[in-house]
Amino acid sequence: MTVARATRVQREGSPWTGLWAVVAKEMADHLSSTRMHILEFLIALTAIGTVYSAASAIRSVASLEPKYLFLKLFAVAQEPFPSFVDFLGFLVPLIAIALAFDAVNSEFNQHTLARVLSQPIYRDALLMGKFLAGLFTQFLIYAAIWLLIFGLGVIQLGVPPTSEEVGRALWLLVATVFYGGVWMAVALLFSVRFRQPATAALASIALWLFFTVFWGMVATSLASIIAPIRVGLPEELLAQARWQLALRRVAPGQLYAEILVAMLRPEVRSLSIVLPFQLEGALLGQPLPLSQSVLLIWPHLTGLIAATLVLFALAYIMFQRQEVRA
Amino acid sequence: MAKKDAVIETRDLTKVYNGLVAVDRLNLRVYEGEVYGLLGPNGSGKTTTILMLLGLTEPTSGSVRVVGWDPRRYPLRVKAQVGYIPDRVGFYDDLTAWENLMYTAKLNGIPRREAYRRVDEALAWVGLSEVAHRPVRTFSRGMRQRLGVADVLIKQPRVIIMDEPTQGLDPESAREFLDLIRTLKKEGKTILLASHLLHQVQAVCDRVGLFHKGKKALEGTVEELGRQVLGTSHYVIVEVAEDAQRLAEPLRGLKHVQDVEVLDDRTLWVKSLQDVRPEVAAAVVQNGGRLLRLDVELPSLDDIYTHYFQTAGEAQE
Incomplete structure (x- = not known):
């Protein structure tokens, strides 16, 4: 394909014409599709199950430690159930991939692309509209789940949440939407690249599995190659550990997990490696205020948002260069 | 137009x-x-x-x-x-x-x-x-x-x-x-x-x-293309009671007519540059033919197309 040439012309008209029409249509599709109904049912069921069991665990110890009860609803696990956030770690990518893996290729397969693009809109509006609709849908689902959890919490625990807890839950909501955003952008990219929706879905899931299951091992061995321990000096150990952490953080799941820790456990003061001398004078076990916890996750959150945008930009460029004819 | x-x-x-x-x-x-x-x-x-x-x-x-x-x-x-x-x-x-x-x-x-x-x-x-x-x-x-x-x-x-x-x-x-x-x-x-x-x-x-x-x-127009490619723009189909062969010669002599083809004992095809039905009818009657049917057809695009691409193909080889 040739794109750049001497006779490059400036196009007239806004690339956002028709954007909201696309967003509205795509959201309506998402919210009425069987696929999303199944996933919404699944996540609601998970929320109810884990929160219910967490609440009964909390009640038995609440008199001993009555702080941040609502955050514990998200994080406390009681055998045999994992905690709600453990589920989120893999339900969110699943929902995100389900939202986008057939976004563009289904338009090709249904022969709707040429017809839609012959309407007075630019391609930008179509892709952007699909992406925004996916983000909004995720926001809607998670917001509903969050409210459900808080509602259950009020009933089960009998106390209202504090503003600090609500604030932390909201930051968590934003992080969850963008954690989903990364995987949605991956699926969108594959839906532009692969003509078969099944291929796009499998490719997205394969990448996700790679990052969840194998990336940790890869990071460990890479770190030992980059910063080998030759004599066993503390500096060497530290360098290797730092490399390992840095490499692990390439995986969006790792970033999200660290955000979960910082937001749900206010007493966490650092997400990196802490040396004993750095703890001098620290009041261990004292919770951080929300603003300090937010500072802690700021790089993680911007990292997730940046990854989402970069992946979307890739999909966008690829889509712009694609020929309309199938 | x-x-x-x-x-x-x-x-x-x-x-x-x-x-x-x-x-x-x-x-x-x-x-x-x-x-x-x-x-x-x-x-x-x-x-x-x-x-x-x-x-x-x-x-x-x-x-x-x-x-x-x-x-x-x-x-x-x-x-x-x-x-x-x-x-x-x-x-x-x-x-x-x-x-x-x-x-x-x-x-x-x-x-x-x-x-x-x-x-x-x-x-x-x-x-x-x-x-x-x-x-x-x-x-x-x-x-x-x-x-x-x-x-x-x-x-x-x-x-x-x-x-x-x-x-x-x-x-x-x-x-x-x-x-x-x-x-x-x-x-x-x-x-x-x-x-x-x-x-x-x-x-x-x-x-x-x-x-x-x-x-x-x-x-x-289809008519123009017919003229360009086939050299003909109208086909007049003549059906007579008998002895079509005899009429071919007089019809060939008419104005605008390019060719006359005898299909069988009763049918003739007249290729021409215009709709020559009135002239054909008159000629048939003058020559003692008993006219049963007279029709005009434009050459079909299929003919034009086939003919054109055949010649275009040959020209290339």
Whole structure:
């Protein structure tokens, strides 16, 4: 394909014409599709199950430690159930991939692309509209789940949440939407690249599995190659550990997990490696205020948002260069 | 036909795909209110030309004007006035016909109240009002094609471009569809039709352009093309009671007649440059023939096409 040439012309008209029409249509599709109904049912069921069991665990110890009860609803696990956030770690990518893996290729397969693009809109509006609709849908689902959890919490625990807890839950909501955003952008990219929706879905899931299951091992061995321990000096150990952490953080799941820790456990003061001398004078076990916890996750959150945008930009460029004819 | 403004105009339009010339220095003019047929085998550059007219593909060189605008620079203005029914037009299968058209209306920025009216009108116009609220999944090929027409009518276009509109339709649906095209023409729409199904194009087009390897090889009315390619524009079929052979010689002597072919004892074919039925009738009677039937046929595009590509092929070898 040739794109750049001497006779490059400036196009007239806004690339956002028709954007909201696309967003509205795509959201309506998402919210009425069987696929999303199944996933919404699944996540609601998970929320109810884990929160219910967490609440009964909390009640038995609440008199001993009555702080941040609502955050514990998200994080406390009681055998045999994992905690709600453990589920989120893999339900969110699943929902995100389900939202986008057939976004563009289904338009090709249904022969709707040429017809839609012959309407007075630019391609930008179509892709952007699909992406925004996916983000909004995720926001809607998670917001509903969050409210459900808080509602259950009020009933089960009998106390209202504090503003600090609500604030932390909201930051968590934003992080969850963008954690989903990364995987949605991956699926969108594959839906532009692969003509078969099944291929796009499998490719997205394969990448996700790679990052969840194998990336940790890869990071460990890479770190030992980059910063080998030759004599066993503390500096060497530290360098290797730092490399390992840095490499692990390439995986969006790792970033999200660290955000979960910082937001749900206010007493966490650092997400990196802490040396004993750095703890001098620290009041261990004292919770951080929300603003300090937010500072802690700021790089993680911007990292997730940046990854989402970069992946979307890739999909966008690829889509712009694609020929309309199938 | 009367020379009106050209609504579609291309100058030396060229498109090169990966070193392959898909459209080669095309000069095309389509005038207001006419039905123009773009004919050619698959892969002769018809669809590429259409995509360039709509600004959906960048031309490699040359210039395009559609409804007075350059689709490269003002694609939105062009697309607001030009309706496009692609080859095998598709709709969202899970949505109803009505919902699909409402989406088109929204993409065109038509206000809601006006959109309701236009969607209902368009569906009524193509005769799909009764199935408006059924999912498109349940539609036949012919219904989808008609829905495609309703879809372009939503934006009340000046020009309608159709790519292979009758391909894959059964004869009955194809005939109905051609009637739709005729009605659109009566309503003053300019129509550009790309097809390789010649007899159907012949039935509705005012002018046709024959495409061959990205070039416009021939252009004109079917009659003109017949004259250019076959050297003949009319076939007069004469049926007499007996002894047709005897009449061949006198008929050959008539003005405008190029050739007379005796098909059997009762039938003659007269090839001519004009409709010579009155002269033929007179000649048959004068020569004592008993005339049973007299018919005129235009050469079919199929003949022109076959003949042209045969000679074009031979010229290359």
